[in-house]
Amino acid sequence: MNDVLARLRELRSGDLPTHGGRTLAYVYDSGVSEVDEIAAAAHALASSANGLDPTAFPSLLRMENDLVARAAGLLGGTAATAGAITSGGTESCLLAVLAARDARPEVASPSVVLPETAHAAFHKATHLFGVRKIVVPVDPETFRAVPSAMAEAIDESTVLVVASAPSYAHGVVDPIPEIAAAAASAGVRMHVDACIGGWVLPYFAKLGAAVPRFDFGVPGVTSISVDLHKYAYCAKGVSVLLHADAELRRTHYFASAAWPGYTMLNPTLQSTRSGGPLAAAWAVVHHLGEEGYLRLAEITREAVTRIRSGVAAIDGLRVLGKPESTLIAFTAEGARFDLFTVADEMKVRGWYVQPQFAHRSSPMNLHLTVTAANRGSETEFLTDLAASVASAAAAGPVPVDPDVAAFVASLDPATLTGEQFRGLLAVAGLTGGAGLPERMAPINALLATASEPLRERLLTEFLGALYTP
Structure with a gap:
């Protein structure tokens, strides 16, 4: 056994670091050392349990209902709010589209209206489920969805309208109340993709931040996705898809008795589901609790504020839009240097920042996912970023024949x-x-x-x- 684990450690040595705040994409680090230990122990206790049949493993049912209730309480839910635990944000978004499509079987060619900044998971959903996507341009300065344009895109074929809280690319919150009102007026479902912001923006609001409204308290919002493996700092992969009521959830359930085996019943896209991730998430959420999440939000907000202002102060860099959550995207002003080179230089200095290609009104940029683990290393990060920009400027633009x-x-x-x-x-x-x-x-x-x-x-x-x- 020791030889196998030693080999695994050797393989992992080539990966990006998942702790310490050096990888500003893909991973979410609370910086609380015992969180990983609790998650690993809980995962081991329940990994052999199978979520395929909640009557056989009632512990998983209890934990799932508990996490759904906690997410609903955080996001303005009511006693009627229902939900499901999924494997991640993409599955939550897929199910939101599937539920909306199957709730309207009379629509021959269903469509989804989404801003161009909506997560690519919705493009995947339309591809998989044969739904047309109506992509609406956003404001080129703020990168927020434009309510009037979204409203104009809704027609008799629309089964779902999507907005973000926040959008991944720029970290801004779409004007949810206005978009939800337009969807409700047309009798269409409205999904808020809060996979990233759903577990941190409410705590920012409790800390006094002016967080735009985006939850079930907004009339017209019918579903919300929130990932626990992001700012709930749980192990991957656990997300929650919430619906305003159980009837809205029903159409992403699947049942089949048309074969000689057991009657298959699935609330999500998966059948067999290990209880490990669910138990790990349940344990972490209970361990951190309200006070723990409030403190993590506080130090994350401090880190975001310092990094955002520090990036803006570096000559040649410009923050895109006015990010309201934990994500920052910045671009280069002028053609003195190449941001791709900046990303390489940051990697040499031990940081991973995520390049994003230009798309429509969004220029090529570098993306930062800031977590609680970045608190305390902001000065080091900004010093290395300034040095990377200087190195990139000395190297000049990357030549392409x-x-x-x-x-x-x-x-x-x-x-x-x-x-x-x-x-x-x-x-x-x-x-x-x-x-x-x-x-x-x-x-x-x-x-x-x-x-x-x-x-x-x-x-x-x-x-x-x-x-x-």
Whole structure:
């Protein structure tokens, strides 16, 4: 056993750090040491239990109902509020779309209205469930959804309207009351994607922050998603999908007696579900409690405020929009340096910041997910960021051969063969094998010249190369 665990530790040594606030994407670190221990112990106690049948494992049913009730209480729910525990934010968003679609079987070609800043999980949902997506431009300065434009996009085919609290890309909260009012007026469901903000914005409000309204207290909001593995600081992957009442939830349930085995009953997309993540989340939420989450929100808010103001003070950087939660996106002013190089320089200094490609009104930028673990290291982070910008400025913009850029821009991914894609991946430096090179700026600069469909296909092919034994 020790040999196997030693090998696992060796494998993990090449991963990004999940603690200490050095990885500002993908992971959420409370900085409270015993949280991991409690989660691991609870996970071990319940990992063999199967959520497929709550009558066989009533402990899981009890814990799920408890977590749903706690989320509902935090987000303005009532005694009628119902919910489900899912594997993560994407599954919660998928189920919100599925429930809305199946509640309107009379609509021949159902559609979902969403701002262009809505999470890609909703694009995945429309793809999987055969629902048309109506993407509405946002305000190019604030990056918030425009209520009048959202209202105009609603028609007789609309089964769901989506808004974010906050949006992932820029960390801003959409004007939920106005959008929900438009949806309610049209008799359409309204989903608030609060996967990131749902467990932290209410505590910000309790601390005196002017948090925009987004929960069930807003008339017209019919469902909300909130991830416990984000700012509830639980182990992955646990999310909660809340509905204003149980009738709204019913249409993402699945049942089948049309086979000779047991009657299959699923409240989520999964059938077998380990009790481990659920028990780990339940234990962490009970351990931290109201006072613990309020304190974590307080120190997270302090870190966000200091980092946001520090980024804005660095010559050549501009914070996008006015972020109200824990996410910050910033871009470069002028063409003195390349942000992809800044990301590389930050990695050399021990920080991971997430590059985001340009899309419509949003310029290419770097994204930060700030957690409680970043409190206390803000000065070090900002010092290293300023040094990384200086290094990037000294290096200058990343050159991309104009002929290569023109060639890439002209390609149609629908006409390329697998062999041609492998050739393009080799040119781009994305060959799979050991993964990615240390310096990503040249690759990202080339990918930025590709159309979005081509970039999607290239990265899909690269993913396939990575997942090759």
